[in-house]
Amino acid sequence: MDFDTSKALKGVVDADTARLGRLLSSCGVLFVEDFSPSGGRHLYIPLRDRMDAAEARELVEALALTATSLDPSPHQNVTDGCIRVPGSVHKAGGHQTLVTPLSQAYDILRRRNPASALRELRAALAPELTRKRALKARAAKTVAALRAGSLQQLSLTTKASESPLRRVARTGLYDTARYKSPSEARMAVLNHFSACGWSLQHVENELAGQFLGLAALYGSSERRARLLPVEWAKAQAFTSNRAHPKRDSRKQGKRSAPINNTSLTQITGGAGKLSSAGVHQLVNDLENVLYAVLDHRLQAKGRQGLSLRLLIRGLLGYMRAKETDILDVGCRTLAAAMGKHHVTIARLLPVLVSASDGILTKVADARHKAADVYLIQLPQQYQQLARELTWRKGKIHAVRPVFRALGDATALVYEAIERGRHSPTTADLVRTTGVSRNACSAALVEMEALGMIQRQGRAWRITNISLRALAARLGVLEDYQEHIRRHRFERAAWHAYLDRFRTPDSIVEAEMHDPERDDYWLPPDDAAMWWRRQPA
Structure with missing residues (x-):
């Protein structure tokens, strides 16, 4: 396995090598390690039995999904991609140096790893192997779409979604034409995380996880511990100023409230508005009805029933999070929560309304930027059933x-x-x-x-x-x-x-009334209409 500094900074290379070394040791896999003068590292895993090239490629590509600096190209072909063994002369000067003690390396290369160790490694890499198979299936779908001539439409749904700043946080490599120093690159990444609503604790947790590059940009752990709180405070101040810009002092005293408010009167409280505890109790009762009645009713709808059952769970989850029984959640928000297309959600909602037996009711249609409004309630025929059943532990989730x-x-x-x-x-x-x-x-x-x-x-x-x-x-x-x-x-x-x-906030008087133009029409005098009384 080749860990290359062209893929990420040296700090990321060292962290990836140490983490994968711990993974191999936990699976009982023996390996030999060396490093190059450029900062790269190699891990050698000798095997007792021969391995097919396709099998070795799949395993190394799965390992590459866990380590940013791992270069899988030496295993992706059978003709090229040779690497330097320990003791080889490096093109930048110096030699490839062995890290593992010579006697221990000789013993590992002589004993080698059995097939059972590889099975343990594959079991530990089960999520990455599953992800790699999904990526290959997506690539095959892309090739099929290319042959069918519909690649442009497919590329809109399969395009990589990683932002440039997150790539900097992952690898530590940044565009020197855009950022002159690692400090500017760090601040750009922290501003991005602050704008996304992250907390300092969340950032610190990810520095040892998927964003090793951001940690490497600090140079050392002592420097990171000293500078990270200060830079995070600057990032939060910057993003808060961008989100809430200062108002013009000349306009602060301007009165913007409408003279005549013609909007509908909002509910201010009392019996028409549920309390927070009342909403949670209602959700618990609705969960009992869902598991006892509604799930069995939706099972009869086949594959569509699976989506409907998860959709009602998602609505109950939003109801508990928002602490209200009136939801105005859009189809795209529900689609992101369920991992489906928003058109599918728009098609499922009317079906769920008719199949819920009064639990879900549409009370208002979407208008402008507002979504459809739904009322979630416990019908009269299910109240006795909800009281007799005990509540279940845990939270309800959509997908x-x-x-x-x-x-x-x-x-x-x-x-x-x-x-x-x-x-x-x-x-x-x-x-x-x-x-x-x-x-x-x-x-x-x-x-x-x-x-x-x-x-x-x-x-x-x-x-x-x-x-x-x-x-x-x-x-x-x-x-x-x-x-x-x-x-x-x-x-x-x-x-x-x-x-x-939209109607402009300020309408000029000339746009409503032109003093040089009559806004009314005077009927003609009866004397001027004499010709209408003459015979043809």
Whole structure:
């Protein structure tokens, strides 16, 4: 494995090598390490049995997804890509130096790694291998679209979504024509994270994770600990000034309130507005009705029923987060939460309204920038049922990011294990979720391979793995960012179209009345109409 300084800074190379070294050691894989005068590093993994080139390429490409500085090109062809072995002369001067002690390196090269160690390594890299297969399937889809002549439309949905500043934070390499020093590049990255709503704790956590390049731009850990709080405060001050610019002092005293307010009267409280505790209690009751009645009713709709069941979960989740029973969430917001197209959401919402039996009701149509307004309530016929059932532990979710890659059926199976009153068996999951036996078994096998669940006897339990970290390893967060970016541009285009029809804030009197022009019409005198009374 070749860790190259042309891919990232030397600090990133060292961190990637150390992290992958720990990964190999945890899987029982023996390796030999060396470094070059340019700052690059090599890891050699000798094998007892021969490995096909395609298999070695797949394994190294999966490792490259976990390390920014790892160059997979030596394994991506069978003719080129040779690397320097320890002791070789470097073109920049010096030699390739062995890090592993010579006696230990000789022992590792003589004993080599068995097939069981590679199996352990593949099990640890299961998310990256799954992500790589998805990328290859997407590439095959691109080739098919190229042959069919529809590549332009496909490229809009498969374009890389990583922003240049996040690439700087990941690799530490920046455009010297744009940023004159590492300090300016650091401030640009911190301004980006501050504008995205990050906190200092979030930034510090990612410095040891996916954004090693930002940490390398500081040079040392002591310098980073000293400068990061100061630069983060500057970034927050800069983004807050951009978000809330100072008003013109000449316009501060200007009165902008309308004289006649013709808008509808808003509810100010009392019996018409639920309290925060009342909303949470209503959501808990609706969850009982959802699991007891509505899920079984939507199972009859086939594949569409899976999307409908997750959509009602997403609406209940927004209801709990916003603490209101009146939701005006747009189709694009729901589409980003569920990992679907906004047209699909727009098609599913009317079906869900008719199938919810009064739980979901549309009360207002979308107008201008406002979305459709829906009322979520507990109908009279379900109130007794909701009171008799006990509430379930945990939170209800629509489609968490990791399930954008695993599918809707897997999300329902995982939810049944997570929120079940006891550890369910496979038969219990098939009966509870309404998913077919084959789909349920495939979802369980895939989640077990990813370390999301584990089997204890005949029952299934969830593990303490971080679903967000797993989503990052599967590459789902990049697709989510691309989804958000596409919606941002679509909203901007729609808002620009609506702004064409806005009435200006200040209307000049000449635009309403021209003193040189009569605004009325005087009827002619009866004497002037004598010709109308003459015979033809």
